[in-house]
Amino acid sequence: MAELKYTVRKAKKCDCPEIQNMIMELAETENxxxxxNMTVQVLERDGFEKDPPYYYAFVAEKDDGTLLGYAVYVYQYSTWNGRIMYLEDICVKEAYRNQKVGFDLLKAVNKVALETGCSQMRFACLKTNPAMSFYKRHGALNLTEVEDWHMLRFDLDVMKSELS
Structure with a gap:
């Protein structure tokens, strides 16, 4: 197989339709x-029309303009560690997996995290996701296993009813 040639770059507003397609593919893969509920319009607004943007993203792109994958990240703050990076999504189209695309996207986000003074990069991963071994191979800690932390959330309906 010939070596896959691509570049990792900051996402642009015009990438949002294809990013949304990949988000849906990822959601389908995860059942x-x-x-x-993500739409192209929300991606465009939140990433490219807000100041500051609600999220940042990188894409991996072949020379012909085909997007191979994306990574979406945001900044968070830890009262224990200061500024941290949260990797919301990293997704590579199935046809381009196991060709370093995901690793290069991860490295791009990591570079920004280090340049902007982040002390950690956090993310969530389904335990059934095959990428779990990829993350662990590159040094990620499963905090549920090693520190007994569990990620929780309040959905909007609960926020409106129970917490209002």
Missing amino acids: MADQN
Whole structure:
């Protein structure tokens, strides 16, 4: 197989339709498509029309303009560690997996995290996701296993009813 040639670059507004397609593919792979409410319009607004943006993203792109994958990240703050990076999504189209695309996207986000003074990069991963071994191979700690931390959330309906 010939070596895959691509570049990793900051996402642009015009990438949002293809990013949204990949988000839906990821949701389908995780059997969670019914929970995905993301639209191209929201991606465009939140990433490219807000100041500051609600999220940042990188894409991996072939010379012909084909997007191979994306990584979406945001900044968070830890009262124990200061500024941290949260990797919301990293996704590579199935046809381009195991060719370093995911690793190069991860390295791009990591570079920004280090340049902007982040002390950690956090993310969530389904335990059934095959990428779990990829993350562990590159030094990620499963905090549920090693520190007994569990990620929780309040959904919007609960926020409106129980917490208002």
